[in-house]
Amino acid sequence: MNLLFTIRKEMFERKQQLLTSFLTILLGITAIVSINTITHSSQTAVKQELERLGANVLILPRDATVQSYYAADLESGELPESYVNQLSNSGIHGMDNLSPKLSASMNIQGQSFILTGILPKNEMRSKVFWQGGGTNLFGATEQPSQECLTVDLPLGGSAKPKQRIIDDLEKDQVFIGNEAASILNLSQGSTLELKGQTFTVASVLPSSGTVDDTRIFAHLHKVQELLNKPGTINVIEVVGCCQKIFEGLVPKINALLPLAKVMTIGHVVKTQIRTNQMMEKTSWAFISLIILVGGSGIANYMYSNVNERKKEIGTLMALGAGSGFILKLFFIKALFLGLAGGVGGYITGTALAVFLGPYIANIPVTPLPSLMGLALLISVGIALLATFLPARRAAKVDPCIAFKEI
Amino acid sequence: MILSMIDATVEYRLNNQSVKALDDVTLAMESGEFLAVVGPSGSGKSTLLQALGGMLSPISGEVFIDGTSLYDLSCDKRAEFRRLRLGFVFQTFNLIGYLTAQQNVQVPMMLNGDSTDDQLKRSEYLLEKVGLADRMLHKPAELSSGQQQRVALARTLANDPHIIFADEPTGALDPETGLQVMSFLNDLNQEGRTIVMVTHDPKAAAMASRCIRLVNGKIESLNQTQANPVKFPAE
Ligand SMILES: Nc1ncnc2c1ncn2[C@@H]1O[C@H](COP(=O)(O)OP(=O)(O)O)[C@@H](O)[C@H]1O
Numbered sequence: 001m002n003l004l005f006t007i008r009k010e011m012f013e014r015k016q017q018l019l020t021s022f023l024t025i026l027l028g029i030t031a032i033v034s035i036n037t038i039t040h041s042s043q044t045a046v047k048q049e050l051e052r053l054g055a056n057v058l059i060l061p062r063d064a065t066v067q068s069y070y071a072a073d074l075e076s077g078e079l080p081e082s083y084v085n086q087l088s089n090s091g092i093h094g095m096d097n098l099s100p101k102l103s104a105s106m107n108i109q110g111q112s113f114i115l116t117g118i119l120p121k122n123e124m125r126s127k128v129f130w131q132g133g134g135t136n137l138f139g140a141t142e143q144p145s146q147e148c149l150t151v152d153l154p155l156g157g158s159a160k161p162k163q164r165i166i167d168d169l170e171k172d173q174v175f176i177g178n179e180a181a182s183i184l185n186l187s188q189g190s191t192l193e194l195k196g197q198t199f200t201v202a203s204v205l206p207s208s209g210t211v212d213d214t215r216i217f218a219h220l221h222k223v224q225e226l227l228n229k230p231g232t233i234n235v236i237e238v239v240g241c242c243q244k245i246f247e248g249l250v251p252k253i254n255a256l257l258p259l260a261k262v263m264t265i266g267h268v269v270k271t272q273i274r275t276n277q278m279m280e281k282t283s284w285a286f287i288s289l290i291i292l293v294g295g296s297g298i299a300n301y302m303y304s305n306v307n308e309r310k311k312e313i314g315t316l317m318a319l320g321a322g323s324g325f326i327l328k329l330f331f332i333k334a335l336f337l338g339l340a341g342g343v344g345g346y347i348t349g350t351a352l353a354v355f356l357g358p359y360i361a362n363i364p365v366t367p368l369p370s371l372m373g374l375a376l377l378i379s380v381g382i383a384l385l386a387t388f389l390p391a392r393r394a395a396k397v398d399p400c401i402a403f404k405e406i
Numbered sequence: 407m408i409l410s411m412i413d414a415t416v417e418y419r420l421n422n423q424s425v426k427a428l429d430d431v432t433l434a435m436e437s438g439e440f441l442a443v444v445g446p447s448g449s450g451k452s453t454l455l456q457a458l459g460g461m462l463s464p465i466s467g468e469v470f471i472d473g474t475s476l477y478d479l480s481c482d483k484r485a486e487f488r489r490l491r492l493g494f495v496f497q498t499f500n501l502i503g504y505l506t507a508q509q510n511v512q513v514p515m516m517l518n519g520d521s522t523d524d525q526l527k528r529s530e531y532l533l534e535k536v537g538l539a540d541r542m543l544h545k546p547a548e549l550s551s552g553q554q555q556r557v558a559l560a561r562t563l564a565n566d567p568h569i570i571f572a573d574e575p576t577g578a579l580d581p582e583t584g585l586q587v588m589s590f591l592n593d594l595n596q597e598g599r600t601i602v603m604v605t606h607d608p609k610a611a612a613m614a615s616r617c618i619r620l621v622n623g624k625i626e627s628l629n630q631t632q633a634n635p636v637k638f639p640a641e
């Protein structure tokens with residue numbers, strides 16, 4: 001027999017009280033974990049959405065729509081390529097990546113494809129204004145700037161965006177989407193004729209499940225030449241820092257480029273972001289409440305436990321238990337409660353989130369193992385804190401209590 | 407001299423009123439003595455026992471056991487002293503309800519850090535000694551009060567104490583079981599242990615080798631029970 005045995009015996013002797021106090025802490029941690037898990041999954045969903053959409057700001061010709069942008073409808077107007085320089089030199093903050101593009105529909109072997117002109121990374125870098133970052137083929141964030149990491153959306157962070165940056169693209173080379181390649185029966189090194197000019201396939205792009213799979217990418221200036229539109233583009237895709245977008249990046253660009261129309265694709269996900277922020281705020285209010293309720297539940301339990309056991313404590317002290325033993329008797333019990341509440345709360349909270357998430361937030365929810373640490377920290381913290389006062393009081397119980405004829 | 411109390415005064419404070427429960431008491435005991443403490447209710451008998459047993463610090467005066475001044479020790483050192491040398495028997499037994507009879511007897515050995523094996527062996531031996539070999543796995547609630555007090559006696563003996571302090575050990579027992587407990591205490595005294603026992607029971611007091619009477623926190627008379635049987639006022 002030892003201290004731990006004694007604690008276990010005592011805990012299970014009073015199952016009902018133990019269960020009640022365990023439930024307060026369990027429910028609290030369950031709520032914390034489920035809310036956090038759903039919020040996190042929702043944020044991940046937003047992030048994935050943004051990644052799927054690529055750039056979150058589009059600079060389009062005034063008459064263009066997002067639809068015409070996706071359809072590469074050349075009729076909806078065009079922009080001067082000089083806008084890219086203008087933007088870069090403007091000193092507007094919050095633009096991580098600028099990708100000028102010119103797209104047009106093209107008939108090859110009786111099928112319609114979209115030919116998109118892009119600027120490879122090496123040419124972007126050669127421009128004096130370009131500092132850091134890379135021109136991303138699809139405009140997805142390569143490396144968000146430092147301040148972006150601190151905003152509400154965890155762009156960057158743990159998940160690595162697909163690295164599909166075109167470092168080099170010669171004027172006689174093309175990159176070809178996965179689907180287009182199989183339709184046209186092309187592979188790396190094959191040649192392709194476009195408007196009478198011959199191109200070599202530099203690479204077949206991996207499937208992305210988007211319209212990009214049916215695109216052919218060539219050097220922007222070559223496409224301008226083919227389409228006979230020198231110095232023209234029909235979109236600048238911008239990866240904007242989310243925080244800056246909210247802070248008025250769009251009106252600033254609008255003022256700078258009068259012929260352009262600035263759109264945030266992000267407006268689709270904006271509502272989701274708002275929901276997340278709200279969730280997060282409520283979740284903190286909730287957590288405080290839980291700490292209060294769970295804490296007082298445990299405190300109450302430990303407090304009355306000490307009171308009920310005064311005579312036992314006095315007897316133990318008469319038999320020669322030091323104050324350290326008495327403190328351990330209660331603290332280890334609290335530790336058990338805290339650990340059990342933390343682990344149990346994590347499991348039920350995660351299960352709840354995974355099963356209810358799709359109904360509540362309309363998103364698939366995946367478990368978040370890192371929350372286990374937080375759950376344990378809060379749970380054990382509450383239990384130990386709530387035990388501190390009663391336990392200290394217990395260790396000070398006068399052993400003469402043992403002589404009272406209660 | 408195994409135990410001595412010199413000019414000890416104990417006061418309780420209750421709502422700014424102080425009650426003098428022990429008033430300048432001096433007392434000495436030789437090893438192997440069996441002392442009975444009698445006196446009216448509220449006269450300070452339990453207080454005296456606790457002060458002698460290192461459980462209640464007097465506001466003035468000293469208590470020595472085996473030459474150690476108890477109240478010059480730290481609280482935890484005093485607890486250790488109690489664990490190693492003193493035994494306590496309570497009127498209401500004070501067994502721990504969630505432990506079995508055997509586990510209750512193991513408690514002092516557990517506090518000592520003895521191995522489980524030793525704990526089991528000795529607790530078995532002691533429970534046999536008090537005639538409860540067949541009740542080892544019972545919880546206190548499943549035992550009669552006489553049996554509970556015998557478990558408590560076995561627990562007291564766990565660490566083989568030199569001195570046993572008993573506060574009305576027969577107070578909650580019927581006369582027959584009370585007698586049984588008294589005969590155990592007598593045996594322990596015969597083994598050479600020093601015993602201090604508070605009691606209301608003249609028959610119990612008669613078994614002691616010496617008897618003192620406490621009134622209003624003062625020792626009123628000292629008697630050799632054999633020579634001068636103590637008179638007990640009707641209470
Ligand atoms: N914890 C306490 N607080 C205040 N007064 C107490 C306390 N314990 C005992 N007393 C008082 O001290 C006196 C002696 O009590 P006690 O030693 O228990 O007497 P006895 O055991 O002889 O009945 C009584 O007047 C009692 O009311």
Ligand SMILES: [Mg+2]
Nearest residue numbers: 451452453573
């Ligand atoms: Mg008393």
